Amino acid sequence: MHWADVVAEKLLKRGEKHVLATAITPSGPIHVGNLREVLTTEAIYRALKEKGGKAELIYIGDTFDPLRKVYPFLPSHYEKWVGMPLSEIPCPCEGHKNYAEHFLEPFLNSLKDIGVTPKIYLAHELYEKGIYKEAIKTALDKAEVIREILTNIAKRELPKHWMPLSIKCENCGKLYGEITNYEYPIVTYKCKCNFEGEVDIRKGGIGKLPWRIDWPARWKIFKVTFEAFGKDHAAAGGSWDTGKEIAKKVYEYEPPMPLVYEFIHLKGKGAMHASTGVAISAEEVLKILPPEVLRFLFMKYEPYRHIEFDTGYGILDLVDEYDKYERVYFGVEKEDLKNARRVYELSQPYEIAQKLPIIIPYRHLAVVAQIGKNFEEVLEILKRKYKLEKFDLNRLKERYEKIVYWLKKYAPDEIKFELQYEKPNVEIKNAEKDFLKNLLEKFEKIEWDAEKIHTTIHEVAKETNFPAKKAFQTIYKILLAKKQGPRAGYFLQSLGKNFVLKRIKDFIT
Ligand SMILES: [Zn+2]
Ligand SMILES: [Zn+2]
Incomplete structure (x- = not known):
């Protein structure tokens, strides 16, 4: 009990x-x-x-x-x-x-x-x-x-x-x-x-x-x-x-x-x-x-x-954990969490939702919130991957606003980035250029999905004898003007295929 x-x-x-x-x-x-x-x-x-x-x-x-x-x-x-x-x-x-x-x-x-x-x-x-x-x-x-x-x-x-x-x-x-x-x-x-x-x-x-x-x-x-x-x-x-x-x-x-x-x-x-x-x-x-x-x-x-x-990161973990309880409550995930249904019920300030709201991992939302310039743009990005219903929008908006505030005041630096909407002023070496050329070719052919993007980067790095670590650094460099960034698969997917392909072209021609 x-x-x-x-x-x-x-x-x-x-x-x-x-x-x-x-x-x-x-x-x-x-x-x-x-x-x-x-x-x-x-x-x-x-x-x-x-x-x-x-x-x-x-x-x-x-x-x-x-x-x-x-x-x-x-x-x-x-x-x-x-x-x-x-x-x-x-x-x-x-x-x-x-x-x-x-x-x-x-x-x-x-x-x-x-x-x-x-x-x-x-x-x-x-x-x-x-x-x-x-x-x-x-x-x-x-x-x-x-x-x-x-x-x-x-x-x-x-x-x-x-x-x-x-x-x-x-x-x-x-x-x-x-x-x-x-x-x-x-x-x-x-x-x-x-x-x-x-x-x-x-x-x-x-x-x-x-x-x-x-x-x-x-x-x-x-x-x-x-x-x-x-x-x-x-x-x-x-x-x-x-x-x-x-x-x-x-x-x-x-x-x-x-x-x-x-x-x-x-x-x-x-x-x-x-x-x-x-x-x-x-x-x-x-x-x-x-x-x-x-x-x-x-x-x-x-x-x-x-x-x-x-x-800090605790906020992301806490929301993810809540989402897990939510899935268990609505029966879409079987997990042996203690008193899951009751904990979920008592967590609702007012009424319990009639059906499972869309769950976007909070970490993903933290990434997308830094790509889109406002909620409408964020919605556009999310729609590429998720089927959003009208029912989901209020909650999504609330979460978006909270994450934006969190990013501004509490988020650890490693999680923050600034997307370069225009081609950034960074130098790339010939080896990097080669890698990007091959990557572009492969990218043009694949379905724009996080998982596929991720494996493609690894594959191309291997084929071109380019260390995987450097491969990712190159990608972040041309997009963020720094060497680290959020998980590449979901990040690139969120940016959209056109944006990414164009940016690579900007650097190899
Ligand atoms: Zn006062
Ligand atoms: Zn007195």
Whole structure:
């Protein structure tokens, strides 16, 4: 069984109604590693519904979290905003409502692209509307229990009178107010800026529960029954360990079923973290990968499996692998891939195609995309080899656009070339000329097919006693003005017979 179905069945044994929660702090670009949490949860949500359960998928943007520091991607003048809620800090590009929106907006758009449509809540609105009111009162009333849990399980050393609520200072606007006295409904506090004040906790937005308390509080508020989280939260004494206890002992709520997922590593750079800059945003990844392939990456591997994300050749391999699953799904390829049909189904952002779309190997598309000057020209080239139906064009166009972006920004140099539309200014020797003359003769007679082109080059090289390696170099030279290029057979086929013959003639006469 697929992992999403396994978890869904476990959940159904607990009950029929479920709320699956996912959350991210929009303190920086939301990266593809964060998508794992959302997509893992969404797959289970889909599985639950298919099995007849009642399920709700919610997404909480932690917009009321304070800015922790000036991250490497921020200008230094952001220093003055450190400690303020993300929802109250100006956006770095000046085009969004606030700092949190700046990072949330592109991410939520990406979610739509990959077919994830949760009910969205923003933490600062929840606090301002007073949704946390009860949870705050309970936390303060049971502050001693919370202190004990944090001391015993998280090994925190807390001041004797520490209270589980950070007050938003009325003077500096930062979440640095520490409670000095609590007598319901009034708390008095002292801020790092030395301001002392008092507020009524029944009022919305006066402060925020620290993360370790906020998390179990929202389980109760939203009746969360499932939550996936990264292994940082799952470490011994981490926020999951304390969260469970706080849920039971403070909020009298049974903690949700947990699922710990592994981080995504960026090849050659380590685990992705927005704060260290080792990350590629979800939005950016969707510029180089079709949404179904991005989903596929997470559906194929169990959530606890390590994923190494490679923006170079890895992209080509990933799409090829997806295509293989697609062929298996549509029954045109028999291959024993684990849960192939289910992985394919769960990889679809929206509907599953009615029939097998045309599959052009991504490597071929990478070649053709560099030959044609635009999508129309690329289509013309492809039509020489493939029978394209109207049904295929949207997907083909999408893939073409992504590959063009990838070629521009991420593709390894070896894969890139510049076709010389006019005869390039390169010198060729007599031996090369001889080889080309013989090649021309043979080329004129053969059917213009990649396989045949390839064997013909070898044959002619052998007959003319010209080393095969040099033969290929000569061909690349007259077409690309350099010594290497894409696999010759398919490359020459894509250029078209006329173009290639004319170019050879240009060099031998
Ligand atoms: Zn902005
Ligand atoms: Zn202050």
